[in-house]
Amino acid sequence: MNYKKSRYNVNVRTETGVRLFNARTGAIVELSCTDPLFPKFEESWRRETFQLSDHEWFPPLEDGKFIVPEGTQEIPEYIASFNARQATKDRMSLIVLPTEQCNFRCVYCYETFQKPSMSEENQAALKKYISKTMEQVRGFMIEWFGGEPLLGIDVIRDISTHAVAAARQHNASYDSSITTNGYLLTPEVFEEAISEWKISRYQITIDGPRDFHNGRRVLESGGHTYDRIISNLQYMAKSDHPELMYIVRMNVDRDNLRTVPEFAGIVKDIVGDDRRARFYVRPTWGESKFDLLTNFETRSLRKQIIEVCNELGLYLYDSDLFLNPALGMCYAADPRSLVIGPDGSVYKCTSAFDLPENLVGRLTSEGTIKLNQEHFSLWVESGIEKYPQCRRCAVLPICNSAHCPKIEVTRSKLGNRDNHPVCPPYKDQIKMFVGGALQEKFD
Ligand code: SF4
């Protein structure tokens, strides 16, 4: 049988050889130019098609789908698998806001802190919804978000306890994560969260070394927050929970840009060689009292952070995200993902609560979700059918033409008929992440 190269390959020349990434499978292979196989690889890789004998010396090419049988129609095959995935009903993900209140007043925050904690009635309704849904799915996931979700710790405790029991009763898998500022994540709370509430993934934002962080992420009452968060993080890093994964996120703009390498060193000192830890550098977006980074600055930041993390031996969450076919698409584009507000409002996107189209439904007291189909479908329509550029794109399986549905919803609201998709910034940076040694070095 003849084989051809996959259209989803991203090939990068490195200083020591070549590295290949396949956006459909997420596989990465590396071949050093000192490897005796390298000349053979170079020669065969220049050809359009191969015989099996041309590549059987290097099984990862076929295993990682870097090469596919010549007759393979990769685009329609991929679109069919994407549509099947979008139509699946065997899993459900909720992002739940136990409260919209926050104990911090970060200088760049977009939230309005309007709604208090979830009432007992809404908690009861959500528990009914969880029970009913668990009967029908194989996997259920809750991400706790806010505000600061730990200000609604009683809500988290009540609903998590119910969800863990319902999953056991219905033989479904249950997974949970939290995005928190880390201030209230004391050792006691962390131990209860991971052991009892099955919250195994934590994203904690720290905005750089002490002085920078304290100037940006301040308590509502005005106090400093750095030392307490760091102490909570240190406990987590020393804890003995193999299922734990934790991400230290740093929001970066012009103000703290220059502190990124120093802060990466601080994080490394805390997490050591902990393979459960990730460092995540996120350019600030939206409104901020500081200047936002330009695309050029973002690109050089990413380049720098790859180098710094390689040198330190620190895992970078950015590469997990951008080289992962399961993570590049926004959850708002997933029909099986909903955001539940404290008052029972149902949304798709966590950063557009004021956008009327983002209100896609309401949780009823009977434990069902009444959807506004017109609003809901705006978020889950991928641009794959609409944009021919997306169908031809090498990173389609990562982005799925749905990296930020809010952009599309806002564009169509404004009557924009532009026939060009808005690509994610990571499209231009993907070679940088493939070329960065992170995956090879740490796996
Ligand atoms: S939006 Fe851009 S990056 Fe995403 S699939 Fe379409 S062309 Fe590719």
Ligand code: SF4
């Ligand atoms: S739709 Fe866009 S803004 Fe909303 S959560 Fe997704 S990526 Fe963020």
